[in-house]
Amino acid sequence: MRNADGEVTHEIAGRWNSQLICRAIGTGSGFLHPDATVSGPASPNYMAEYILLWRNSEKVPAPFNLTPFAITLNDCPEDTLKPYLCPTDCRLRPDQRAFETGKYERASELKVKQEEKQRATRRAREEGRLRPHQPRWFTAQTDVDTGERVWMPSFVGDTLEYWVEREKMWKAGGNQPWKNVEHIFIDDTP
Numbered sequence: 001m002r003n004a005d006g007e008v009t010h011e012i013a014g015r016w017n018s019q020l021i022c023r024a025i026g027t028g029s030g031f032l033h034p035d036a037t038v039s040g041p042a043s044p045n046y047m048a049e050y051i052l053l054w055r056n057s058e059k060v061p062a063p064f065n066l067t068p069f070a071i072t073l074n075d076c077p078e079d080t081l082k083p084y085l086c087p088t089d090c091r092l093r094p095d096q097r098a099f100e101t102g103k104y105e106r107a108s109e110l111k112v113k114q115e116e117k118q119r120a121t122r123r124a125r126e127e128g129r130l131r132p133h134q135p136r137w138f139t140a141q142t143d144v145d146t147g148e149r150v151w152m153p154s155f156v157g158d159t160l161e162y163w164v165e166r167e168k169m170w171k172a173g174g175n176q177p178w179k180n181v182e183h184i185f186i187d188d189t190p
Contacts, residue, residue, distance in 0.1 A: 012053070020054040063102065074100060083174025084166065087183050088136075094188035113186045121184075136181055137162045 001010040001022065013034040014020030021038055028049040038052040062071060076082050076091040085092060095110035124130040137160075138151040154161040169176055 010051075014053070018056050019052065021050045021052055023050050071100075084169050086162070086166070086178055087181055087185070093185055095186075098188070110186065110188065117186050118184075134180075 001008070001012065003009050008025055010022045010024050011032050012020065012022045013032040013036070015034050018035070019038070021032070021034070021036060023032055032050075036050055038050045038055075059065070059067060062068075074091050074096070076085070076097075082092070090096065093114065095107050095114050098104075098110055099107035121130065125132060135151070137154055139154055140149050141152050142148070143150045156164045165178060169178065
């Protein structure tokens with residue numbers, strides 16, 4: 001770390017998964033080890049050689065070492081959120097929900113069924129039994145600088161079209177059919 005004059009004042013060491021520490025230049029001796037133990041003051045005159053900047057918290061056991069925050073990202077409360085979600089929202093995938101609740105074999109079965117549904121839909125489109133896919137929330141455009149095709153969100157005025165539809169769903173009290181949105185997920189029935 002440097003001060004406003006550009007002088008080095010502290011050295012920093014640490015690991016991404018355990019802790020980050022520092023010490024003032026001129027304190028301590030030798031190499032600043034990233035795993036150094038930072039302890040509390042032993043007396044009122046204690047001056048810490050190391051300053052703890054960050055320490056990873058203990059995590060409850062979770063699949064794939066997910067943090068509590070990561071686990072909550074896909075949370076979909078039945079009464080407060082689910083009624084307002086677009087039916088294509090990935091939080092509604094039955095195989096994903098089964099996986100997140102630790103039902104791994106059921107999740108695997110549902111994933112196979114989901115993939116079969118996707119393949120059947122693709123075949124039906126190729127054979128003309130279903131209309132061609134039309135993206136609902138994005139439109140293909142050509143980037144003026146690169147000439148490449150890019151997908152841009154669709155707007156209604158200055159608001160993203162998705163949020164306009166979501167607001168309509170909210171005002172309607174949820175559990176209403178979404179305009180021009182296909183049901184893409186399988187039903188979670190054994």
